[in-house]
Amino acid sequence: xxxxxxxxxxxxxxxxxxxxxxxxxINQNYDKxxxxxxIIDASPKKTAKDTVEKLSGGVDFAIKYVHMxxxxxxxxxxxxxxxxxNDVIVILHDDDLLPPEALRHAANRFDEFCQRGVDxxxxxxxxxxxxxxxxxxxxIVERVINLNFSIYDLxxxxxxxxxxxxxxxxxxxxxxxxxxxxxxxxxEWLLRAAIMGLSSSHTRTVCYLFxxxxxxxxxxxxWNEYKRLKWLKEHLIMDxxxxxxxxxxxxxxxxxxxxxHLMRESMSGLRLSIKKAKIQEAAYYAMFxxxxxxxxxIKFIKRKFITSHALI
Numbered sequence: 001x002x003x004x005x006x007x008x009x010x011x012x013x014x015x016x017x018x019x020x021x022x023x024x025x026i027n028q029n030y031d032k033x034x035x036x037x038x039i040i041d042a043s044p045k046k047t048a049k050d051t052v053e054k055l056s057g058g059v060d061f062a063i064k065y066v067h068m069x070x071x072x073x074x075x076x077x078x079x080x081x082x083x084x085x086n087d088v089i090v091i092l093h094d095d096d097l098l099p100p101e102a103l104r105h106a107a108n109r110f111d112e113f114c115q116r117g118v119d120x121x122x123x124x125x126x127x128x129x130x131x132x133x134x135x136x137x138x139x140i141v142e143r144v145i146n147l148n149f150s151i152y153d154l155x156x157x158x159x160x161x162x163x164x165x166x167x168x169x170x171x172x173x174x175x176x177x178x179x180x181x182x183x184x185x186x187x188e189w190l191l192r193a194a195i196m197g198l199s200s201s202h203t204r205t206v207c208y209l210f211x212x213x214x215x216x217x218x219x220x221x222x223w224n225e226y227k228r229l230k231w232l233k234e235h236l237i238m239d240x241x242x243x244x245x246x247x248x249x250x251x252x253x254x255x256x257x258x259x260x261h262l263m264r265e266s267m268s269g270l271r272l273s274i275k276k277a278k279i280q281e282a283a284y285y286a287m288f289x290x291x292x293x294x295x296x297x298i299k300f301i302k303r304k305f306i307t308s309h310a311l312i
Contacts, residue, residue: 003107004034005165006084010076011094012042015051017213022055022063024097024209030104032061036086040076044069074177074185081171088123089171091162091186095216097209099128106165109203121170122193122200124149125207127160132213142212149200151254154191155261161186163208170198183227184234188242195246195254225272229281232269236262236285 007025011018018039025037041048046067056063066083068076081089088106092098102125109123126146130139145160147153174196177185193200239262246254266285273281 002034003088003110004086005030005036005088005090005103005106006080006086006168007035007037007090007092007098008040008077008080008084009037009092009094010040010042010073010080011048013045013047014094015047017095018048019051019055021092021094021097022051024099025092026055026059027100028098028103029100030107032059034086035103036062036064036084038064038066038080038084040066040068040071040080042068042071042076072179072182074181075179078176078179081168081176084168087168089166089168091164093162095211095213096162097130097211099206099209101205102207105203105205105207109201110165110167113201118199119167119169120201121167121173121198122149123165124200124202125163125165125205126203127163127208127210128206129210129212131211139209139211144206146202146204148202149190149194151191151194151257154187154194155257160208160210161190162210164190165207173198181234181238183231184238187235188238191238191242191254192245195242195249195251197249229269229272232265232272232285235265236269239265 009018009021022037022039025035028035039048039052041052049065049067052063052065056065064083066079068079071079077091088110090098090103090106105125106123110120113120124147126144128144129142131142132138133140145158147157147160147163149164170193174189174192177189179185181188239258243255243258243262246252246258269285270282273285
């Protein structure tokens with residue numbers, strides 16, 4: 001079985017990082033005729049165009065440049081899926097890298113299961129978190145993370161979503177990414193896939209390099225309270241929508257875990273809102289636990305916040 005890959009990268013005003021991402025695709029130890037790399041440039045200034053043109057001349061696979069100014073990531077990725085032509089979709093963020101054997105490992109796993117008569121929808125790999133070694137201009141591996149494709153891991157652990165290699169047919173089965181989300185779009189799709197029973201397998205090899213750096217758009221979520229609240233809101237909506245889906249699929253495990261996650265994210269948002277005396281935000285988050293366990297919610301409020309000046 002011959003597996004072809006469509007790698008989709010969205011980028012915004014980071015040409016130097018994008019260059020390294022494209023080079024990591026060029027360095028793949030895999031048949032280049034089975035690769036295409038689609039670059040979606042969200043910058044109004046077309047900052048990625050020169051980088052793509054310089055690199056595409058000397059490679060023996062297709063690099064496609066698409067200009068979509070000011071779109072969010074899921075909209076750009078969905079457009080990349082629509083114009084892609086190969087069997088498996090790979091999402092590579094412009095500040096991350098693929099190790100040289102990534103595509104070969106994924107193809108081998110798809111082929112292994114195909115020989116058993118199983119048509120896999122998703123192959124998962126491990127992720128190495130790396131940072132730049134400024135002395136050598138190389139990279140230091142901080143840790144290697146192994147996560148299973150399970151509802152629990154997707155909800156309660158950092159899933160490092162791009163480590164998933166997704167068959168094009170999987171999008172035909174359950175739909176594309178939810179474009180109204182800016183933060184939860186990829187996790188929502190993977191949870192949707194798990195709830196609806198798409199087949200997956202995990203290869204215990206590093207297939208993705210997640211880079212920690214000062215220009216990261218992921219790290220600000222840790223300390224930027226405004227973005228954290230927006231992130232939490234999306235996850236509350238995600239949980240409620242997926243609970244409805246899990247009920248339709250009669251997936252009791254998913255229902256239980258999603259309710260626990262909804263409760264946790266609600267309480268987290270409530271604490272953050274109360275801390276900053278954001279009454280409207282607090283009222284918003286206070287609504288959600290009531291749909292899960294009103295007794296536990298009331299007990300929590302009485303213990304933690306009944307004397308808070310923010311609520312008086």
